Amino acid sequence: MKEFLAKYMPPDYSAHGAELDAINAYVHWLMLILFVVWGALFAFMLWRFRASRNPRANYHGTRSHLSTYGEVGVAVVEVILLVGFSIPAWYRWTTRPAPDTNPLEVRVVGEQFAWNIHYPGPDKVFGKSNIKLVSSSNPLGLDPNDPDGKDDIFSLNQLHLEVNRPVIVRISSKDVIHSFALQQMRVKQDAIPGMEVPIHFTPKVVQKEGEKLEITCAQLCGLGHYRMKGMYYVHTKQDFEAWLRQNTPAGGAPAPAAGS
Amino acid sequence: MPKRQLRVGTQWLYVDEAEKLLREAMRIQAEEQKKLEEGGHVQPWYRRWLFSIDHKVIGIQYAITALLFLLTGFTMMILMRWQLAHPGTPIPLVGNLLGSANAPGGIMLPEFYNMLGAMHGTVMVFLAIVPLAVGAFGNYVVPLQIGAPDMAFPKLNMMSYWLYLPGGLFMMLSFFLPGGAANNGWTSYPPLSVIGTGQTWWLIGMIFLITSSLLGSVNFIVTIVQLRAKGLTYMRLPFFVWAQLVTAFLLLLAFPPLEAAAFMQLLDRVAGTSFFLPTGLVVSGAPLEVAGGGNPLLWQHLFWFLAHPEVYVLILPGMGIIAEVIANNTRKPLWGYRSMVGAAVFLGFMSFVVWAHHMFLTGMGTAISAFFQTTTMIISIPSVIILTALILSLWGGAIRFTTPMLFALAFLPMFGIGGLTGLPLGLAAADIHLHDTYYVIGHFHYVVAPGTIFAMFAGIYYWFPKVTGRKMSDRLGKIHFWLSLIFINGVFFPMFIQGLAGVSRRLYDGGAQYAHAQPVLHLNKFMSYSAFLLMAAQLPFIWNFFKSIKWGEKVGSNPWQATTLEWGATTSPPLGHGNFATVPVVYRGPYEYSFPGHEFDYYPQHVPEPEAPPPAAPGGGGIQQAAVAQREN
Numbered sequence: 001m002k003e004f005l006a007k008y009m010p011p012d013y014s015a016h017g018a019e020l021d022a023i024n025a026y027v028h029w030l031m032l033i034l035f036v037v038w039g040a041l042f043a044f045m046l047w048r049f050r051a052s053r054n055p056r057a058n059y060h061g062t063r064s065h066l067s068t069y070g071e072v073g074v075a076v077v078e079v080i081l082l083v084g085f086s087i088p089a090w091y092r093w094t095t096r097p098a099p100d101t102n103p104l105e106v107r108v109v110g111e112q113f114a115w116n117i118h119y120p121g122p123d124k125v126f127g128k129s130n131i132k133l134v135s136s137s138n139p140l141g142l143d144p145n146d147p148d149g150k151d152d153i154f155s156l157n158q159l160h161l162e163v164n165r166p167v168i169v170r171i172s173s174k175d176v177i178h179s180f181a182l183q184q185m186r187v188k189q190d191a192i193p194g195m196e197v198p199i200h201f202t203p204k205v206v207q208k209e210g211e212k213l214e215i216t217c218a219q220l221c222g223l224g225h226y227r228m229k230g231m232y233y234v235h236t237k238q239d240f241e242a243w244l245r246q247n248t249p250a251g252g253a254p255a256p257a258a259g260s
Numbered sequence: 261m262p263k264r265q266l267r268v269g270t271q272w273l274y275v276d277e278a279e280k281l282l283r284e285a286m287r288i289q290a291e292e293q294k295k296l297e298e299g300g301h302v303q304p305w306y307r308r309w310l311f312s313i314d315h316k317v318i319g320i321q322y323a324i325t326a327l328l329f330l331l332t333g334f335t336m337m338i339l340m341r342w343q344l345a346h347p348g349t350p351i352p353l354v355g356n357l358l359g360s361a362n363a364p365g366g367i368m369l370p371e372f373y374n375m376l377g378a379m380h381g382t383v384m385v386f387l388a389i390v391p392l393a394v395g396a397f398g399n400y401v402v403p404l405q406i407g408a409p410d411m412a413f414p415k416l417n418m419m420s421y422w423l424y425l426p427g428g429l430f431m432m433l434s435f436f437l438p439g440g441a442a443n444n445g446w447t448s449y450p451p452l453s454v455i456g457t458g459q460t461w462w463l464i465g466m467i468f469l470i471t472s473s474l475l476g477s478v479n480f481i482v483t484i485v486q487l488r489a490k491g492l493t494y495m496r497l498p499f500f501v502w503a504q505l506v507t508a509f510l511l512l513l514a515f516p517p518l519e520a521a522a523f524m525q526l527l528d529r530v531a532g533t534s535f536f537l538p539t540g541l542v543v544s545g546a547p548l549e550v551a552g553g554g555n556p557l558l559w560q561h562l563f564w565f566l567a568h569p570e571v572y573v574l575i576l577p578g579m580g581i582i583a584e585v586i587a588n589n590t591r592k593p594l595w596g597y598r599s600m601v602g603a604a605v606f607l608g609f610m611s612f613v614v615w616a617h618h619m620f621l622t623g624m625g626t627a628i629s630a631f632f633q634t635t636t637m638i639i640s641i642p643s644v645i646i647l648t649a650l651i652l653s654l655w656g657g658a659i660r661f662t663t664p665m666l667f668a669l670a671f672l673p674m675f676g677i678g679g680l681t682g683l684p685l686g687l688a689a690a691d692i693h694l695h696d697t698y699y700v701i702g703h704f705h706y707v708v709a710p711g712t713i714f715a716m717f718a719g720i721y722y723w724f725p726k727v728t729g730r731k732m733s734d735r736l737g738k739i740h741f742w743l744s745l746i747f748i749n750g751v752f753f754p755m756f757i758q759g760l761a762g763v764s765r766r767l768y769d770g771g772a773q774y775a776h777a778q779p780v781l782h783l784n785k786f787m788s789y790s791a792f793l794l795m796a797a798q799l800p801f802i803w804n805f806f807k808s809i810k811w812g813e814k815v816g817s818n819p820w821q822a823t824t825l826e827w828g829a830t831t832s833p834p835l836g837h838g839n840f841a842t843v844p845v846v847y848r849g850p851y852e853y854s855f856p857g858h859e860f861d862y863y864p865q866h867v868p869e870p871e872a873p874p875p876a877a878p879g880g881g882g883i884q885q886a887a888v889a890q891r892e893n
Contacts, residue, residue: 008760009693010776024690031680038651039673045654046669049590050661057591057854057861058656067596067648074644078637081687086633089689091626112544131540131547141542174542176452177556179621179696183762183776186693190622192556193451194538197623212775218696218764220377220445222452223370226768 001025001032010183013213013234015202016093017186023085030077037070097166097200104162107170109140110178110191113224115215116140117159121151121248134174153247157230159215162240163206172196179219182232188218203234294836311422313414314837318421319400320727323720325421326392329428330713331798333383336376338795343368344770345788362440370768374443375458377766379431381446382462385570386469387428389712393577394473394511395424397719398480398504400727404826404834405498407489407844407866412482420476427468434461445766447563450536450556454528455543463526470519473511480508489825489866491846495601496865498824498850499594502601503580506608507573514569514612521562528554535559557622564615572611574708575675576604578715579646582668585718586650588822589665590657591861593851596649603642603649610639620688621695629688636686643679647672658854658861662820663737667718670745671711678706681756699759702752710748717741717801724805725819729832730812736804743797750790754783821862824850828864 002025006012012021048054097103107118107126116139120126127142127149134141139156142149161167171180173191181188182201189199207213215230235243265272273281303312312318339358342351348367351358355366362372403411411417434441439457442448453459484505488497497505524535532550536559539552587594594600616624616632624632651672659665681703684690694700717740725731761780763771770784771777818827826834829844844866852863 005760008757008780010762020689020692023687024684024693027684027687027690031683035673035676035680038647038676042651042654042672045651045657046659049654049657049659051591051658054656054658057658059592059854059856060656061592061595062652062655067652071641071644071648075641078640078683082633082637086687086689087626087630090629090633093689093692094624094626111542131542134542134545134547136545139545175544175548176455177449181696181762181764183693188621188692188695192622193541194555195557195623214774214776216762216764216774216776219449220374220452220766222456223374223443223768225374225766226370226771227773229773 001029011205012184012186013203013205014185014187015204016089017184019089019092020186023081023089026081026085030074030081034074093200095200096168096198097202101166103166103168103200105168105170106159107140107172107196108159108180108191110171110173110180110217110221110228111139111175112222113217113228115157115159115180115228115230116174117155117157117230119153119244120148121153122244123148123151127152139174151248153244153249155247157215159230159232160240160243161203161232161234162237163203163234165237165240166200166202168198168200170196170198176221177219178217178221178228181216181218182213183216184213190219205234206236207234311418313410313418315399315403315411315414315417316727316834316839318417319396319398321421322391322395322399322424323397325425325428326388326396329383330388330392332432333380333388334795334798336380336383338791339368340373340376340380341788341791343373343768345785347769347772371440371443373768374445374766375435375441378442378445378448378462379435382431382442383428384708385446385574386466387424387431389574389708389716390473390570391424392716393574393712394476394480394504394507395421397500397577397581397716397723398476398507401723401826402480402501402504403483403487404726404830404839405501405824406484406487406492407825407829407840407846408483408487409838409840411479412486413479416475416479420472420479423468423472423475427465427472430461430468431465434458434465437461447567448525448559449563450525450528450559451538451541454525454537455541455548460526460529463522463529466522467519467526470515470522473515474519477508477511477515480504481512484508489844489846492825492865495598496846496849498580499583499597499600499604500577500580502604503576503583506604507576510569510573510576510608510611514566514573517562518566521559521566525559557619560619560622561615564618565612568615568618569608569611571704571707572607574712576607578671578712579604579650581715581719581722582650582671584822584824585664585668585722586653587851587853588722588820589660589662589668590654591660591853592653592657593849593853594649595653595655596645597849597851600646600649603645607639607642607646610635610642614639617686617688617691620691624688633686633688640679640683640686647676647679662721663732663734663741664718664722666738666741667714667721670741671714671718674706674710674714674748678703678708678711681706693762694759696765697759698755698763698765701765702755702759705752705755709752710745714744717744720805722820723826724808724812725815726826726832726834728809728812729814730808731815731819732804732808732812736800740797740801740804743800744794747790747794747797751787751794754780754787758783818864821860823852823862823864825865829866 002021005025005028012018105120109116118140125148127146129141130143131141171189171191173193178191179188180191185201187199187201189197213232215232217225217228263274265274266278268278339351350366355363362369442458442462444453444456444459484501527533528535534551534554536556537550537552537554541548583594614635617636620629685694685700685703721732721737758780761776763777771781817832825844830840835841846865847868848865850865854861855863
């Protein structure tokens with residue numbers, strides 16, 4: 001079943017995705033078995049109890065209690081899926097990676113109809129922003145006097161990630177509700193104005209040559225919803241660090257001496 | 261020309277005068293006859309057909325209005341499906357009629373696509389299915405099935421309809437206003453719905469519709485509790501009445517929060533409040549001048565607190581119709597009637613504590629998501645019980661494949677697919693990938709389209725003879741059924757495949773922008789052409805419906821040989837105001853088909869038991885034994 005579903009699903013390149021896909025496959029097994037069993041019984045009864053074959057109906061119908069066992073069985077399987085799989089998976093999905101795994105932090109702020117990507121830069125501290133400062137050249141309203149912001153990296157619709165390094169994406173929105181979805185990372189989170197929600201995942205596979213990985217908007221956000229598309233890239237450690245160096249603003253303070 | 265004279269009584273009259281008097285006499289006689297039928301008072305035409313307080317007329321008004329809205333909502337989707345199959349190409353035939361603000365050169369604009377999307381959902385849920393299921397079937401059938409002369413509050417009933425109609429018209433007319441209709445999805449999530457265009461009239465329309473539903477729900481509850489015929493205990497109610505009773509409670513308890521929320525959103529739009537707007541919004545590069553401090557998620561909670569019970573409002577009356585049709589066409593009682601009633605009531609209660617499963621991806625922690633996943637899994641059990649009981653009711657039956665029965669039978673596997681595909685969406689971990697994709701669209705359309713709408717068709721074919729005294733054509737009905745069944749699956753099944761591929765819902769170009777959608781993009785054409793053919797498949801129904809009103813085969817009062825009160829206890833169509841010539845008394849359960857020892861294979865609820873036979877005769881013992889056996893069941 002997992003292979004069958006995978007034929008239609010985008011490839012999974014994340015650390016947690018295999019678990020989610022497995023749960024999805026188990027549920028689809030349950031669905032398939034129920035549908036086939038019910039369907040077969042249903043088809044048999046239509047044939048067996050058609051009026052031309054069975055002109056006189058039986059007032060009592062079936063006296064079997066199999067259906068009760070069936071219902072209990074469905075309930076038990078649902079409890080197993082819930083307690084054994086879905087709730088623990090959700091717990092793991094929402095647990096923040098430990099600091100010693102050196103997670104990459106990045107802010108993603110949706111707006112009609114683009115994704116603003118904001119890296120804290122080498123100092124690992126996001127610069128402060130203020131909506132009064134928002135302009136076309138400063139879409140997030142970053143405070144130019146904030147030293148923490150000097151080394152921050154911005155991009156529009158381009159999210160760069162490092163393979164095997166946990167990512168914490170802080171998701172928010174400037175205007176309306178969007179939904180930040182990375183299909184191959186099995187990640188989706190509504191971007192809600194007024195809230196900043198962190199999500200975490202770890203890319204496991206370096207992007208292949210020519211492969212397109214997209215940021216999808218999954219929540220209706222206006223007339224440009226259908227084209228609110230970004231790209232994300234999964235690099236090797238060296239490539240990612242090179243990209244980081246290249247894009248760190250020249251005037252940006254280098255990392256404030258570690259430990260200070 | 262000499263005038264001849266006639267002697268009338270003691271008077272001699274010219275023939276033309278005599279003729280005039282005769283006509284007058286006949287008119288008076290006809291009027292008195294009508295008065296008798298109407299229960300003592302003659303109404304002018306507009307009181308009889310427009311502002312009627314008779315539940316049957318109101319039911320017909322609801323039915324016709326709701327069916328027109330159903331066609332309207334379907335037509336909107338046909339336009340959208342053209343755009344999805346052939347993005348950016350002019351819509352043939354009608355494209356140029358849509359106006360240059362919506363579709364310049366016949367090519368649909370994204371704004372217009374979003375309007376059609378929002379209005380398709382709104383029209384289908386609030387203007388078509390619920391009014392058809394509750395307003396039409398509930399109104400027409402419930403008083404007849406419980407042996408009542410009318411609803412408890414006939415004028416309130418009239419008012420329900422006359423709030424529903426303007427509410428619907430406001431919604432439709434908003435297409436012609438500057439800025440067009442609402443275009444923020446039927447869910448109307450703020451801030452988009454507050455800062456966007458077109459939403460004000462949607463909210464005003466909703467306030468009308470909600471008020472209408474609230475009045476209706478009170479009326480149904482009081483009617484079912486107070487006006488049941490003598491002997492019609494709760495456990496003798498047809499399942500359809502139970503379904504309507506639970507539905508009425510859902511409407512009564514779930515709609516007020518949405519009405520409040522609609523007022524709040526209206527104030528956010530027109531009075532500058534910020535119930536749903538947080539501080540610090542920046543729209544199109546400029547800060548939005550609002551007070552702020554609100555929360556967009558508050559709307560989602562209020563909306564889904566209604567809209568999840570609303571799902572059961574959509575499905576329960578359908579299940580009720582299916583139960584009636586299945587019992588009648590298997591010629592045996594429903595299997596597990598009591599557990600079905602219990603499941604329906606439990607479903608009603610549970611439907612109030614599952615709403616946040618629509619919001620798993622708003623940033624939910626483990627505890628809250630565990631709670632809502634658990635309630636969601638729990639609510640699947642009563643649905644399983646009802647569906648199992650309906651399927652097992654076939655066991656031992658003598659199944660007649662009439663047109664209503666075909667629709668009822670198809671409902672079972674179709675609703676089954678709809679219900680089963682809800683499972684991965686209800687488990688939050690599996691939902692992450694599927695949330696907001698076409699998988700969701702496929703899931704709820706299987707519940708509502710080949711589910712509820714098929715149930716509605718079953719109901720129309722089943723009760724049409726009751727309303728008109730004539731039957732719809734069986735041959736046209738079967739053509740309608742088979743074509744609809746094939747094409748409706750062609751529309752909705754591929755949605756699961758697109759959903760697994762991760763194609764988002766509400767995309768103007770059907771996903772053409774996205775690389776991950778490319779492998780499944782070709783399905784858009786398949787689904788669209790299935791939808792066009794599905795629309796063509798409704799033509800036999802429309803023709804059959806109107807043709808049969810005038811030329812359908814005339815039938816007696818009980819053409820299906822049914823047991824419930826609306827059939828045997830009154831004529832088809834029922835008497836004017838008052839329904840029953842003699843007030844029926846109920847002696848037994850609703851589905852006493854093939855009752856052992858009874859002469860016919862149906863034993864109507866209102867037929868008294870035969871005179872007790874002499875003690876020595878064995879016949880009576882058979883009946884008693886059977887009654888005991890039934891209690892054991």
